[in-house]
Amino acid sequence: MKVIKFGGSSLASAEQLKKVLDIVKSDPERRFVVVSAPGKRNPEDTKVTDALIKYYRSYTADNDVTDNQNLIINRYKAIIEELGLSASILDRIAASITDLATLPIEGNDFLYDTFLAAGEDNNAKLIAAYFHKNGLPARYIHPGQAGIIVSSEPGNARILPSSYDKLEELRDSDEVLVIPGFFGVTVDGQICTFSRGGSDISGSIVAAGVKADLYENFTDVDGIFAAHPGVVHKPHSIKELTYREMRELAYAGFSVLHDEALIPAYRGQIPLVIKNTNNPSHPGTSIVLEHRKQAIPVVGIAGDDNFVSINISKYLMNREVGFGRKVLQVLEELNIRWEHIPTGIDDMSIILRDRELTPIKEQEILTQLTRNLGVDEIEIERDLSIIMVVGENMKNQIGVTTTATKALSDRNINLEMISQGSSEVSIMFVIKTNQEKAAVRALYKAFFDTDKAQ
Template sequence: MKVVKFGGSSVANAVQLEKVLDIVKSDEKRKIVIVSAPGKVTEADIKVTDLLIEYYDLYESEQDTTEIIEKIIQRYASMVEELQIEKSVLEDIATSIKGLATLERGDNPYLRDTFLSAGEDNSAKLIAVFFQSRGVKSRYISPKEAGLIVTSEPSNARVLESSYANLAKLKNFEEVLVIPGFFGVTETGNVCTFSRGGSDVTGSILAAGVEAELYENFTDVDGIFAAHPGVVHEPMSIQELTYKEMRELAYAGFTVIHDEALFPVYQAKIPVVIKNTNNPTHAGTKILASRTEKELAVVGIAGDDGFASLNISKYLMNRELGFGRKVLEILEKFDISFEHMPSGIDDISVIMRERYLTEEKEQLILEEIKKVLAPDEIYFEHNLSILMIVGEGMREKIGVTAKGTTALSKRGINLELINQGSSEVSVMFGIKSDKEKAAIRALYETYFN
């Protein structure tokens, strides 16, 4: 059995859905289909999820929602009309969309999740009916019916271990099961979404639950490239990656697959393949426990901006018991998680996402650390990008990091920080964000040209 997930661009309109049908019909092992909400095919399109966010904002602020409701329904209506399928499914979708405006506002932490999940849920209903109309025995299954139970953390749900026994029963169905991605239900029956892009997570969980032989993730690119095609001209296509390598690349900006999506399949040792809905015969990129091709030390280069660094210096810091712990406790007090923490004997840098900071919060953090730890120097540094060079082969190659630092130096790009974990799967460079693209090109030339 194969679990196959189709992203937003793959289910965006009738033309794309015909491609999805052909892919599912071409392999009888494709028995479980996870779908996203309709996304974009062209830049002029608007993602249904974005329309639902607008709908939620209007409803929450008690403004008129008539126009946005019609926009959302029309996205599905155009597909129903072009595919010439049973109109009753559109009535069901319209009822669902309009029904959101009857939900209780007030103290309802799951309201936004319920609005946003409607994109995937109605997409799955439509696609199941479409499959049936083309002679494929199929069935819509909601996450609740499937038994996908998640934690009570709105917009950041995690699967509960008990779900896997529930999901294993899906192997007993004869039909092709069409299941909405992005959300599950809590033990009390509330809709709760994974973080955005979470349809990848749903697919991974389902693959682990039914012990699939393969998890196929269909998107709009021919697999994964060694660098972003928008930054590097015609970068090399990657044939194989390990789970760890993909996790590092996804974290640092490769958006082809959600960075949390690999954990369930990693645990179950189920291989993943990233393929293109618009070019399904292409082999794509396989994600495995270990690579058969081990020649390349570096398999990919990724970059992401939006980071800040909290830099602290204090003479004899290394002799002060619990210094790092106290810094992290103060950040925890202000609901800030750290991403990286490179250090020296008398200094420490804590890298975090800028989106968690405000001017007021920064000032309070600085005051608290000064009060508790009395540092010699402390300040925030903003507008940082994190670059990652990734490859499990780096363990066996000498001078990989030196090549990277030399390449950046030749381009006049200053390193704000450098960090490498004990696993030696990746090396992280911190630079100013305005140098990010130039740095990626320099590193690509060094490792791949």
């Protein structure tokens, strides 16, 4: 039994939906279909989710929303007419879109989520109708009815553990169930979305809940590449990754799969495969608990920017009991999340996402660390990138760090920091952002011995 999820680019047009139908019909084990909202048909097009955001802003600003409504409805109308579906489906979707502008604004913490979720919800209705018309016994099912009950955290919903018992009951369905991704329902019946890109999370939750044998995530690429194809020319695709390797790569900028989507499938021990809607015969990339064959030391290289570092120095820091806790408490009180903490005996660096450090918070940190903790020096370093060299088999291979640092040195790339966790799944290098692409190319060439990095 398989759960299959389609991303927005796979569902952007009638032509794409015909491919989706063929994929689902080709395998009777594909019994659960999780869908995103329609994506872009071309680079100049607008995603339905983005159109819904504009609609929400117009509505809450008390502007006329007719154009917003028509733009969204016409996206569905074009697909419905080309597929020859009943006009009643369009009427149902149009009513759902226009009814959004009747919802209360004041005191409605879930209004934005309700607007955004309409993209996936209405697309699922359309797709279920299309499947049914073409011989598949398919049925749309709302996440609330399916049992996807979530915490009351708008824009950052978390699945409640009790949901999995309800989801497991869906196993007995004889129909292909089409479930909108990206959102769940709170205990109080409110629409609440996962973080952006959360249809991947929905697919993973459903796969874990129904105890699927496989979770297939269909997108617009042939799996996952060993480096970003926008940086390295034609990098090779990865046949197999472990969940831990994928988590490291997703964290450092691999956007094929939402990193939070790994958690439910990982905990449910569900194998996952990334496949291409436009090339479904390609094997794609499998994500597994453990490598099924001998793996190469490095499976991928990723880079991500927009990091800052708070560099702290204090003489005899290592002898001061509780110093690290006090520093982190300052960040906690300011609601700041940290990413990495490389340390020395008298030095401590705290690496953050740039978005965490507003000017007001930055000034408060400087004040508290100098006045209350008596640090000798403190510096905020900006324009940093993180490069991750990832591979679970690195721990069994001598010289990986030497190969990496030599490759960077040969390209005159200065290392700000190096860090490696005890699991040895990855090596992290912190460098200046203006050297990020050169660093990824140098590391790719060093580990994969190819001219493609030139």
